[in-house]
Amino acid sequence: MHINFLKKRNRDRFNVEYVPSFPVLALICILCLYAPMVPLLFYSFNDSTLLTVWHGFSWQWYEAAWNNERVQEVTLRSLGLALQASVYSTILATMAALATTRVPKYRGQGLIYAVINQPIMVPEIVTAVALLIFFASIKAATGYQGTAYLVLAHTAFCIPFSYLPIRARLENMNLSLENAAADLYASPWRTFKRVTFPLLFPGILAGAMLAFVISLDDVVITEFVKTPGKDTLPTYMLGELRREVTPEINAISSVLFVVSILLVGMTFLISSKK
Amino acid sequence: MKQDSIAIKVEGVSKVYGKGESAFLALNNATLNILDNEFFTLLGPSGCGKTTLLRIIAGFENPTQGSILLHGEDISHLPPNLRSVNTVFQSYALFPHMTVAENISFGLEMLNKPKQEIKKTVSKMLSLVHMEELKDRHIDELSGGQQQRVALARALAPEPKVLLLDESLAALDYKLRKEMQIELKRLQHATGITFIFVTHDQEEALTMSDRIAVINEGKLLQVGTPHEIYNKPQDHFVASFVGDTNFLEISSASKSNNNDEVIFLNFNHDQILKVPCKKDMALNKSISIAIRPEKVSLVKDADSALLTGEIVDVSFFGTDTHYSIELDSSSGKAQSFHVRMQNASNQSKQYVAGERVGVIFKAEDIQVIDDSR
Ligand SMILES: Nc1ncnc2c1ncn2[C@@H]1O[C@H](COP(=O)(O)OP(=O)(O)OP(=O)(O)O)[C@@H](O)[C@H]1O
Ligand SMILES: [Mg+2]
Numbered sequence: 001m002h003i004n005f006l007k008k009r010n011r012d013r014f015n016v017e018y019v020p021s022f023p024v025l026a027l028i029c030i031l032c033l034y035a036p037m038v039p040l041l042f043y044s045f046n047d048s049t050l051l052t053v054w055h056g057f058s059w060q061w062y063e064a065a066w067n068n069e070r071v072q073e074v075t076l077r078s079l080g081l082a083l084q085a086s087v088y089s090t091i092l093a094t095m096a097a098l099a100t101t102r103v104p105k106y107r108g109q110g111l112i113y114a115v116i117n118q119p120i121m122v123p124e125i126v127t128a129v130a131l132l133i134f135f136a137s138i139k140a141a142t143g144y145q146g147t148a149y150l151v152l153a154h155t156a157f158c159i160p161f162s163y164l165p166i167r168a169r170l171e172n173m174n175l176s177l178e179n180a181a182a183d184l185y186a187s188p189w190r191t192f193k194r195v196t197f198p199l200l201f202p203g204i205l206a207g208a209m210l211a212f213v214i215s216l217d218d219v220v221i222t223e224f225v226k227t228p229g230k231d232t233l234p235t236y237m238l239g240e241l242r243r244e245v246t247p248e249i250n251a252i253s254s255v256l257f258v259v260s261i262l263l264v265g266m267t268f269l270i271s272s273k274k
Numbered sequence: 275m276k277q278d279s280i281a282i283k284v285e286g287v288s289k290v291y292g293k294g295e296s297a298f299l300a301l302n303n304a305t306l307n308i309l310d311n312e313f314f315t316l317l318g319p320s321g322c323g324k325t326t327l328l329r330i331i332a333g334f335e336n337p338t339q340g341s342i343l344l345h346g347e348d349i350s351h352l353p354p355n356l357r358s359v360n361t362v363f364q365s366y367a368l369f370p371h372m373t374v375a376e377n378i379s380f381g382l383e384m385l386n387k388p389k390q391e392i393k394k395t396v397s398k399m400l401s402l403v404h405m406e407e408l409k410d411r412h413i414d415e416l417s418g419g420q421q422q423r424v425a426l427a428r429a430l431a432p433e434p435k436v437l438l439l440d441e442s443l444a445a446l447d448y449k450l451r452k453e454m455q456i457e458l459k460r461l462q463h464a465t466g467i468t469f470i471f472v473t474h475d476q477e478e479a480l481t482m483s484d485r486i487a488v489i490n491e492g493k494l495l496q497v498g499t500p501h502e503i504y505n506k507p508q509d510h511f512v513a514s515f516v517g518d519t520n521f522l523e524i525s526s527a528s529k530s531n532n533n534d535e536v537i538f539l540n541f542n543h544d545q546i547l548k549v550p551c552k553k554d555m556a557l558n559k560s561i562s563i564a565i566r567p568e569k570v571s572l573v574k575d576a577d578s579a580l581l582t583g584e585i586v587d588v589s590f591f592g593t594d595t596h597y598s599i600e601l602d603s604s605s606g607k608a609q610s611f612h613v614r615m616q617n618a619s620n621q622s623k624q625y626v627a628g629e630r631v632g633v634i635f636k637a638e639d640i641q642v643i644d645d646s647r
Contacts, residue, residue, distance in 0.1 A: 180367040184381035
């Protein structure tokens, strides 16, 4: 046993997996991350209005949420918003990724990279306040009050999340494939259509799904930018929590949790595909 | 067949990578004519600029200076997709999301050839490279040699005027490489396409090429048939890079008065060899000559020999024996000399280490190297 361990160490000296207690440590980390989820999921099936006393199994809170017209309304709004934001941000991110990897090196490339990822670095509350003020002045000037502001805001903060998997995929893709296509008489557009895009597609899909989840979950920026009375699912939940806490919120959160996990899981599966 | 017309003309091409302090001259004023139907090889050590020249011909790189002509037409400023030149990439660069057949048909589709014709050409190409059975495989299900053949078929399918091959055989093991060398020659004869082949393997260059260009540090040193390159190297580098060579410094030499393309070299016992040389060859310093080890013979009788010395090492190679000799020198500077003698008949004399011997060779086997170039 001991000798076996030494052998492994020799083979792969710096691999953290061979630190003796690695499996235990990993387990503790996973527990810390997911332990808070357990009561949430557990009590979403509680046959009682009490949040912390188990009474029996029931689907009633899921049914209540499903039949709640307000929940239906805000869920549809959230899904629509996430869909639009993820599509727009992915298109922009794809173009940005191509422009930062598929052209000869130019001055300011590093700066552009930083600018694209800026939404990840800047505290969300700062972006939210900035957008509030910015949009307020546009509203004052144009009088337009619609949902475009929310779509714009979500698109903007989703871009880096779409950008990263797409860029990663492009960087792993050998430029010689595109050279080969050009060598075989493909115009730049046909090279993109027949070679770059098909090979990039898993990255694009991963980027879109990640952006979708990020938009679906957003509270802070949405709270600042939304039209009053037009809640999304997360801001609706926040409002409900302020009034009274029912296990219905548990049920909705559980569904969101599962959907997010599934989407992010799929993102990783897709982007690790060859 | 247009036998001697020029397929590719490289005219004064230079390439500088980078700017300012980090500028690097990768190609230095290269001028070259590559003929129709020729198997032409660019030979040189790693980093000498072979790939750079190939990429300039293919259109992936712009020359800093000079131009490229394809059948007399200046193509220097055309993008790669408008040049009738195809490349077999060193890394193959096969499309991983397509099958073998789809890879081969790609170029034809991009040329908007009719479907029927594409089908016919693809099956012709598949049989040419013996890949009919594997046409529906994906690229990651092929061996290295099979991928190589797909890359060849893909580049040949659109019938380019010129095919560029960048160290195409370097990644293969010895046996497969020998097979592919024969295959390549066969394909070139079958298609009649001009091949420009890049390698740093001098043996590969000698056996495969119609003509060879030797490049070093971005400079084109010599262009010629394998025979000319091997037997008449004009440059110290060419002589040492292609095959094994003995270099000798001859301090005592003179030029004839009435014929300045001949030089007289003095050896032991006032023996003089008359050797052709360049017209403008200067005589103000010692002359450097090159002699191939297999063009030299050893004799027991030191009195009639051109040079004398002592054998320091003997290696037996079956068909021939290699001798390493330390030459006697007046200056006291030790100079070693290599001799390769065939073991053709069993009477041929054998020498042993420590033995004193004489060295002889013929004037016509001496190549005068002009180091002043
Ligand atoms: N994009 C580039 N930027 C700067 N320098 C480069 C670039 N490409 C090549 N070089 C330099 O130019 C020189 C010639 O490179 P090239 O790739 O043509 O060599 P090569 O003869 O093909 O060598 P090898 O046999 O190793 O493939 C090398 O010194 C290389 O470092
Ligand atoms: Mg190279």
